Structure formats: structure tokens, C-alpha cells
Amino acid sequence: MVKQSQIKAWLYLLPAILFLGAFMIYPLFDVFVYSFEEGYNFASQSYFGTGSYNYAYVLRDPYFIAALKNTFIIVIITVPLSTIIALLISLGLSSIKPLKDLFQTVYFLPYVTNTLAVGLVFMILFKKTAYSDGLVNMFINFFGGQSVDFITGPYWAKMFVMCFYTIWVVLPFKILILTSALASVPKVYYSAAEVDGTSSVDMFFKITLPMISPMVFYLVITGFIGAFKAYSDEVALFGTDLNSAGMNTIVGYIYDMLYGNSGGYPSYASAAAIILFAIVLTITVINLMVSRKTSIR
């Protein structure tokens, strides 16, 4: 017999379940199905056959390979780097007393600033125009270097700007989380460690880091997921034709397959989406396993 309270609980959950089912679970399932249907056509709702052909195609498509490579580079560079930089800044913030609030606000500003405004700042920093080569190039010139075209120039320059931008955008949130995590470590642990002659480096690695590790893991996991889904930042910097700029990402590839110049290939898009899903799931599971292992309680 089902208890009445259980029926009630399900009843309360019903709107959410219906909503999630219709808009999240069903489409996910649908994408999975599409990815095995060759040449699915939205208009005629028809397809040629079923099989793993879509996956084979996508995995051999040079654009997809390029997108995969870009995405991985962005993930591998920006996630650790932004977390470490955020940690350093948070440590600095929590050890200063005067003007602390001011600095905290300054570091948080990009978070509440419109992406377009941030993009504008990057234009000023990096973009070559008829009038100037951008602020960064002015610096490089000042020190006797050659101007670099960061937006339409060599691949490494574009990737540098891309990573710089991504880190810049995700920093404020990480700093916010980490400063509050640092503030929540009870002071008495530091007093105890001080009496026992612990160096400040040891204090960080033996006390601070383990104590804030749940928050660090949270940031790393969400950071991975966010970076794997990177797309809009690339568009903001390099325009919509990411394939020709060589800066496409997996999500960009999926979008292109659906709506872009090469659009109209929902089957390929679905296969790529499922591949992305598998990658993110794997990384997240690994992350969770590592964080379980090192968890403090």
C-alpha cells in the first residue's frame, strides 16, 4: 500500500516532472534516437536507415575534429588556470583588511557586466582597426616586438585571446565562491597550527585547501561543464563563421549542423551532441570520484 504522504509528495512533484519530462528528458531521448537515424529530415520526418553512420561521419569530419581540439584546449587551459588564479586572488582578498570591500566589488564587476561590454573591452585590448593595433599590441610595440593580429591572425594568438577571455569571464564567480569558502574556515584552526609552528605554506596545503576542497571541486566540475559547452564567447570574439576562423567548438559545430551555412543535418548534430554528452558525463563522473576520495568527512 502506498502511504498517503507519498502520494502527496508525488502530487507536489507532478508539475516539475511534467515540465522536465516534456522539455528536458523527451528531447534528450529524441536526440539520442536521431543520432542513430541516417539523414533524418525535419520537414518530411523521414530517414534512410538506422545505424552508427552519423557517428562515423562526425568523427571523421575535419571540422568536428578541429572543434573537438579547440574545445579540449580551452577546457584544459582555462579550468585549472582560472581556478588557481581565482584562489590566489581570494587568498589575497581574505588576507587584506583595508579596502577589502572595494576590491571584492571590483573583482565581481565583470560578473554583473553585460557580455557585450566585456567584448568591447577585449576589442580595445586586442582588435586591429584602421586607427590602432589594440592596447596589447601597443605594449608589444613599446617593448620592441612585432604587432600580432589576435583576432584574424595566427591560431595560437586567437587561442590565447580565447582562453584569456574565458578565464576573465569565469573569474568573478569563482572568486566570490572561494572568498566565502575561505571565510568559513574557523580561525581557531590557524591558531592551533600557529602554536604548532606550521609554516604559512603548510597551513595552506594542510588546512586551508582540504577545508575548502568541496568548493574547489564544485568549481572545477562546473568549470569543466561550462568550458565544454563554450560557444557564445567564441562568437562574441570571432564572429559567427567559426569554422573558417578555425575557432569552432563542439557546441558551435552542433549549431552549424542544425542552422549554420552547412545547416540542415539534424542527424549529425544529434550524434555530435551525444558525443559531447558522453565526454562531459565521463569527466564529471571522474571528478566526482576524485572528490569523494579526498573528501574531508
Next chain:
Amino acid sequence: MKIVLKNLTKKFPNRNKKQGGDVIAVNNFDFEIPDGKLVGLLGPSGCGKSTTLNLISGLEKPTEGQIFFGEDDVTSLPAQNRGVGLVFQSYALYPHLTVFKNIRFPLENLKGENKLTKEEMEKRVKEAASLVQIDELLDRKPSELSGGQQQRVAIARALVKSPRVLLLDEPLSNLDARLRLQTREEIRRIQRKTSITTIFVTHDQDEAMSICDLIVVMKAGEMMQMGKPQEVYDDPVNLFVARFLGTPPINVFEGSIKDGGLYIGEDRVLEIKTDDNKSGDVYVAVRPEGFILDPDGPLKCELGRLEVMGRDVSIVSKHGSLISESGTIRSIVNADNNVDLGLSHVSFSLKPHKVYAFDKETEERIRFESNNG
């Protein structure tokens, strides 16, 4: 290692600028703690006990004054070089480390010639653990321990580096009554065994009286009195100390000294002689055990009720001049005494050495000799 405090003062700047002035947490401390003794630092909440301990440990820098360990002036020595073991009120065990690693923590920081090998560390940890009898708990995390066990781990961690001085900040305040009794004996045992000079902070006078060699009574940053527990109890220098020590608490009355007699209200309770033939209004304080049932006794009280406590009987009564907060006099007499509850009044005579007089203004003790025997 004896500890000497010389004119030790600690002021904190007042947060509230409008009030101005500093908070004086420790005011001009001047005393010596002899080597190998267990000393209880005793006083009401906020009187500066923790601050004193932090000054001795080096976690706080004094505003004025000096601290000596033995002959060494350690005033400007950083905490880690003082060789103190500190047990915090909240224990401060690292939650992410096992008991074993918690206790080993201080040893990992030793440098230079003091550096230990892994085996030596393990040996020292095991010794400390068996001293406080937690050998079986070494693999657990602090969250898997009871309060009393956590407290022992904290003591083991403080002892493992063989400190010159052991400081305990209200280590028993998180424990239930029964465990408190047990653990305080434990602390006494460990202190005896290691004979490390130990300072033990508490606001529970029972605790301090029962295990300490010496107690220091503090009030609002000032040291009131220092001495053996029994001496301080028997010979308080002022009303605060008299009131602070003893359960049930001392009974305080409005009284006076005139014509060579000590009065409680209108009752002339003792024949006394003071140094300079003082007279005038005073506070008279009588320990609960200072009452003798005596039908002809000078102190006449309104009888309330009896509480039999086995060997003793506690008589609860009233007197017009009583100013204790409880509103009733508690007197403890031998259970052999028969008290007739039918009577409305009960009379006592007083044991002179259990009766103290204090100045009305300064609340300082007024010493007298009694002629009552």
C-alpha cells in the same frame, strides 16, 4: 618551567568608536606560576581568561609587560618558538585528518636538529595516545568521536611535542556533567604523570578547586587572588572572591561593626576585635558550613524548609538583612541535628572562621579576631 608574568596588560581597541577608549582584557598581571604545578585560571565570562592564555601562548601580543618561561624572556618570541601546547575550548581538531594524523601534526613541523623520522613520529604519537588512553581510536576521524574522546585527542596533540607549558582553555565546557567529572580527573592524572606546568582555564569553580594546585581568581581583567584552592576559599581577600567560590554559594548580609561586635541586622553574631577599632556598616558573609544550630544562638532566622543530602542537612531559611540573589540562607549542618519543622524560627550561632566582613565601599576584606573561641 615556571611562568612569570610581569605587569602584563592587554588592551583591545574598541570597535565602537563612539564609546571610545580601549577594552582592557588583561590589566597589569603580576604573578608567578611555579614549576610543574596545575594552575586554575578562574573567573566569570569575559574576564580575560582566554586572553591571558593567548598572551602566554604567543597568539596575542601584550600591550605592556613581560612574560618569562623560567629565566627566558619570551615576550617577543613567536608562538611556535615558545614550546607551548594549547588545547582550545572547541578542541580545533582538523576534521579532514584522522586522529593519528591530528596528533602527528605538530611533529611534522619540527625542523633542523629536532626533525623526526616517520618511525620516531609514530612512536611519539603512540606514546601520547596511550597516555590519554585513545590507542584504539587512531584511525578515526574527529567527527566519529564523542566529546570526551575529542578532548583527549586534543590533549594528546598538545602533549606530543613535549611542550614546556600546557595551556587548556575551558576544555571541559562541551562535556556533560558526568564526563566532566571523569575528564577532569584525567587531566589531573596526565598532569601529574608528565609534571608539565599547566594552566587550566575554567569558569566552573568546582572544577578548579577539585584538581588544581593553585587557583587564580580573575574579575574584569584584574587578578583578585591567587593561592591554594583551600586557602583562597578559607581566606578570600574581597567579596567577589568569597562569592565566586563555594557551592552552595556564600550567604551575604547587610551588617555592621560597633562596640566590638559584629552585627547582622540587629543580631550581634560575634564578639570581635579589628586592627584599628573599625566601626560602621559592612557586608557580612557566612559560608553555608559556618552555621551551628543553637537554640540560644544570636542569629534568628525564619525557617523555610529542609533538604536532606545524606550525611548533611541543608536548612533553607530567611533573614531580613540577607542580600544574596537567591533570597534564602543556605546552611549546612550535620544530619544528626534534629530540626523541628513545627517552629517558625531557627537560631544559629556562627563559626568565627567561616564568617567574613567586607568594606561596604571597596568590598575589601576587613580582618578581625574573634573572641568567641
